[in-house]
Amino acid sequence: MLDKILYxxxxxxxxxxxxxxxxxxxxxxxxxLEYAMISSFKLGDFTNALxxxxxxxxxxxxxxxxxxxxxxxxxxxxxxxxxxxxxxLLKRKDDLFDELSLELAYAxxxxxxxxxxxxxxxxxxxxxxxxxxxxxxxxxxxxxxxxTKALQAHEELCKFAQVMIEKLQNGELVEKNHIHSAxxxxxxxxxxxxxxxxxxxxxxLNTQILPQKAYLLFKLLRLEESLNLFACLCExxxxxxQFWQNYAKALELSSNYQGAYNAYQKALSLxxxxxxxxxxxxxxxRMGESDNFEEGKRVYESRLFYAHxxxxxxxxYNKTIQAFNKEGVQAFKDKTILVFCEQGFGDTIMYARxxxxxxxxxxxxxxxxxxxxxxxxxxxxxxxxxxxxxFLNLKVLKDFPKDFxxxxxxxxxxxxxxxxxxxxxxLKTPLISLEKPSNIKKKIGxxxxxxxxxxxxxxxxxxxxxxLNALKDLDCEIVSFxxxxxxxxxxxxxxxxxxxxxxxxxxxxxxxxxxxxxxxIDSAIAHLALALDIPTTVLLAPRFDWRWGKFENPKSxxxxxxxxxxxxxxxxTKEELQKWIKKQINx
Numbered sequence: 196m197l198d199k200i201l202y203x204x205x206x207x208x209x210x211x212x213x214x215x216x217x218x219x220x221x222x223x224x225x226x227x228l229e230y231a232m233i234s235s236f237k238l239g240d241f242t243n244a245l246x247x248x249x250x251x252x253x254x255x256x257x258x259x260x261x262x263x264x265x266x267x268x269x270x271x272x273x274x275x276x277x278x279x280x281x282x283x284l285l286k287r288k289d290d291l292f293d294e295l296s297l298e299l300a301y302a303x304x305x306x307x308x309x310x311x312x313x314x315x316x317x318x319x320x321x322x323x324x325x326x327x328x329x330x331x332x333x334x335x336x337x338x339x340x341x342x343t344k345a346l347q348a349h350e351e352l353c354k355f356a357q358v359m360i361e362k363l364q365n366g367e368l369v370e371k372n373h374i375h376s377a378x379x380x381x382x383x384x385x386x387x388x389x390x391x392x393x394x395x396x397x398x399x400l401n402t403q404i405l406p407q408k409a410y411l412l413f414k415l416l417r418l419e420e421s422l423n424l425f426a427c428l429c430e431x432x433x434x435x436x437q438f439w440q441n442y443a444k445a446l447e448l449s450s451n452y453q454g455a456y457n458a459y460q461k462a463l464s465l466x467x468x469x470x471x472x473x474x475x476x477x478x479x480x481r482m483g484e485s486d487n488f489e490e491g492k493r494v495y496e497s498r499l500f501y502a503h504x505x506x507x508x509x510x511x512y513n514k515t516i517q518a519f520n521k522e523g524v525q526a527f528k529d530k531t532i533l534v535f536c537e538q539g540f541g542d543t544i545m546y547a548r549x550x551x552x553x554x555x556x557x558x559x560x561x562x563x564x565x566x567x568x569x570x571x572x573x574x575x576x577x578x579x580x581x582x583x584x585x586f587l588n589l590k591v592l593k594d595f596p597k598d599f600x601x602x603x604x605x606x607x608x609x610x611x612x613x614x615x616x617x618x619x620x621x622l623k624t625p626l627i628s629l630e631k632p633s634n635i636k637k638k639i640g641x642x643x644x645x646x647x648x649x650x651x652x653x654x655x656x657x658x659x660x661x662x663l664n665a666l667k668d669l670d671c672e673i674v675s676f677x678x679x680x681x682x683x684x685x686x687x688x689x690x691x692x693x694x695x696x697x698x699x700x701x702x703x704x705x706x707x708x709x710x711x712x713x714x715x716i717d718s719a720i721a722h723l724a725l726a727l728d729i730p731t732t733v734l735l736a737p738r739f740d741w742r743w744g745k746f747e748n749p750k751s752x753x754x755x756x757x758x759x760x761x762x763x764x765x766x767x768t769k770e771e772l773q774k775w776i777k778k779q780i781n782x
Contacts, residue, residue: 196215196218196219196222196223197219197223197226199215200212200215200216200219200226200227200230201230203215204230204233204234209234209237209238210234210238212230212234213230213231213234213235213238213240213243216228216230216231216234217231224250224251224254225251225254225255228247228250228251228254229251229260231243231247232244232247232248232251232263232267233263235247236263236266236267236270241267241270241271242271244263244266244267244270245264245267245268245270245271245273248260248263248264248266248267249264249267251263251264252264258284258287258289258290258291258295259291261280261284261295262284262291262294262295262298264280265277265280265281265284265295265298265302266298268280269298269301269302269305274302274305274306275306277302278299278302278303278306281295281298281299281302282299285299293319293322293323296315296318296319297315297316297319297329299315300312300315300316300319300332301332303315304336307340309336309337309340309341312336313333313336316329316332316333316336317333320333324355325359325368327356327396327399330352330355331352331403331404333348333352334348334349334351334352334404334407335348335407336348338407338411342411342414342415343415345411346408346411346412346415349404349407349408349411350408352404353400353404353405353408356396356399356400356404359396360393360396360397363392363393363396364393398431401428401431401432402431402432402435405424405427405428406425406428406432406435406437406438406441408424409421409424409425409428409441409442409445410441412424413441413444413445413448416448416738418445418448418449419449421445422445422446422449425438425441425442425445429442434465435465436461436462436463436465436466436468436471437462439458439459439461439462439465440458440459440462440468440470440471440474442458443455443456443458443459443462443474443475443478444474446458447478447481448738448746450745450746450747452478452481452482452745455478456475456478456479459471459474459475459478460475463475469497469498469500472494472497473494473495473497473498475491475494476491476492476494476495476497476498477491477495477741478491478741479491479494480492480495480741481741481744481745482745483616483744483745483750483752484616485615485616485617488615488616489615489616492609492610493610495606495607495610496516496607496610498538498606499512499537499604508602511533511601511602512602512603512604514601514602515601515602515603515611516611518601519610519611523613524556524611524612524613526601527553527556527557527600527601527611527612528556528557529557529558530557530558530559530600530601531557531558531559531560531561531598531599531600531601532553532557532559532560532561532599532600532601532602532603533561533563533595533596533599533601533602533603534550534553534560534561534562534563534602534603534604534605534608535563535595535602535603535604535605536563536564536565536568536604536605537604537605537606538604538605538606539647539719540565540567540568540700540719540722541717541718541719541721541722542605542606543564543565543568543605544624544626544719544722544723544726545722545742545753545754546605546606546608546609546753547572547605547624547625547626547726548619548622548623548624548625548726548753549605549608549609549612549614549619549622550562550586550589550605550608550625551585551586551622551623551625552608552612552614552618552622553603553608553611553612554585554586554587554588554589556612557588558588559588559590560588560589560590561590561592561596561599562589562590562591562592563591563592563593563594563595563596564591566593567699567700568699568700569591569592569593569699570699570700570701571626571699571700571701571703571704572591572625572626573591574701575625575626575627575704576589576590576591576625578627579625579627583623585623586625589625616752617752619752619753620752620753620755624726626704626723626726626727627727628727628728629707629708629727629728629729631711632708632709632710632711634672634709634711636670636671636672637670637671637672637711637712637779637780638671638672638673638674638709638710638711639666639669639671639672639673639674639710639711639712639713639714639776640674640675640676640707640710640712640713640714640715640720640724640729641662641666641673641674641675641676641677641690641713641714641715642675642676642677642713642714642715642716642718642720642721643656643657643658643659643662643677643715643716644656644657644659644677644679644684644716645679645716645718646679653736653738653739653740654736654737654738654739655716655717655718655736655739655740656716657716657734657762659684659686661765661768661769662714663687663690664769665768665769665772665773666714666776668773669773669776669777669780671711671776671780672691673689673690673691674690674691674693674710675690675691675692675693675694676693676694676697676703676706676707676713676715676720677692677694678694678695678697693706700723703720703723704723704727707723707724707727707729710724710729711729711730711779711780712729712730712731712732712776712779712780713729713730713731713732714731714732714734714772714776715731715732715733715734716733716734716735717733717735717739717740717742717743721733721757722754725754725756725757726754728756730756730758730779731754731756731757731758732757732758732759732760732772732775732776733757733758733759733760734760734762734768734772735749735759735760735761735762736761736762737761737762737763739761743757743759744759749761758775760772760775
């Protein structure tokens with residue numbers, strides 16, 4: 196049986212090998228467990244790999260079996276257990292010490308202990324300096340958490356690669372080659388292997404390391420450097436879809452919209468990935484031109500590829516999109532349509548104005564907003580219907596109904612209702628404009644932070660200190676609507692803190708009724724204030740979300756009255772903000 200196990204393993208028939216090993220467990224536990232464990236790894240069956248690795252290590256606690264047990268623990272996300280076992284195994288200081296140390300670096304990286312992982316990578320590199328795979332792991336250590344440190348590591352790697360090339364050119368370094376061939380061409384190749392090695396290093400740099408460096412420069416908003424490097428690397432990455440997506444992002448942020456569109460198209464020609472599609476949709480809708488918007492809203496449907504948990508029912512959505520593709524808007528005429536919300540609160544408020552067009556098409560619209568928004572929309576629609584017919588056939592629901600003809604995500608309404616770009620600002624939002632308050636001392640609502648923006652490509656948050664500094668000389672009351680992380684901010688006594696008492700969006704709407712104007716970052720509170728017709732400044736970073744238009748000329752089709760203020764330097768932005776506020780409060 197052992198011969199059969201070996202035969203299947205060495206011929207790559209890992210499923211057969213595992214089957215035979217399982218049958219052989221009681222006769223030869225050591226060999227059977229070993230091959231059952233390794234075959235499970237080869238098959239990607241980490242649950243079984245852990246099961247067999249644990250057994251064989253308990254029976255034969257060698258460092259090798261310990262290492263395999265650790266790999267199984269890490270593969271099953273038992274990171275803390277894996278770290279503890281590695282620390283015990285390293286105390287043996289045996290022949291696998293270096294391999295165990297490197298595995299510990301991976302484990303530390305997995306649990307976010309990057310400082311300790313970095314130390315171990317540095318020690319490993321001292322022992323294996325010319326291992327480019329090890330260098331790549333080291334360079335990528337901070338890739339998602341600290342772009343500056345990651346960039347420094349990539350630059351360090353690039354410098355070392357150039358040192359390697361120079362040593363190869365000078366004959367100080369020669370690659371070990373093992374050519375077993377009677378072919379004359381293969382033997383002659385040995386003489387030029389040094390140059391081939393230089394070619395391989397350059398290929399490694401141009402296709403793996405430098406594209407990552409260009410991306411890191413983009414993330415750090417060093418756009419000119421990023422674009423120059425991306426441009427130099429195009430010829431080496433013709434078949435790398437990820438490269439073209441990243442290049443497109445950098446081009447978009449530099450306001451080269453056509454170049455970005457071409458790069459997205461290149462990425463999609465190589466791989467029709469949903470991420471590439473909805474990134475391109477954002478670009479098209481950002482451009483604020485009718486033809487681009489029409490293409491963008493269709494491509495934007497690709498977002499639902501990642502929204503299965505938020506999508507009410509993929510079956511019903513697919514039925515809806517198929518009907519639309521066949522008959523267009525006519526498919527929904529005189530039908531009962533369920534509208535569900537698959538994105539954030541801000542998107543729900545923004546796209547809610549599209550409900551008016553759907554109400555004109557369907558006989559009945561069943562609107563199911565997020566639970567935190569249910570009371571607000573229910574009460575607002577009830578009041579609107581007393582004086583208007585625009586939403587008479589709309590019903591706000593707390594739970595999804597059983598009976599309806601089609602289901603639509605709210606962000607798909609521009610497509611499924613055939614809403615043109617210039618039609619959007621003319622549609623009524625199902626939220627009632629607030630009457631202007633008669634405060635003797637004017638009240639300014641502020642909102643400055645959302646955790647959703649912390650790791651985004653685009654900046655959104657501003658410093659509380661900036662807002663307070665900009666408002667301190669104005670004879671106004673300051674009211675905070677900050678909800679997220681409100682405990683982390685030390686609000687001075689001059690700021691009224693309403694955010695900590697807000698339980699839902701009905702609360703928020705009611706607490707906005709005496710506010711004269713709002714100063715907010717790009718957030719749901721800004722969308723609500725604009726829907727209620729409260730004079731609102733949206734503070735934008737120099738690079739902002741697609742909903743606010745082109746970087747060089749911000750404009751919102753959903754909120755034409757929004758005062759969009761791009762944050763330049765602090766003093767100029769403060770001056771512009773104060774000028775706008777004084778105009779609102781008649782100072």
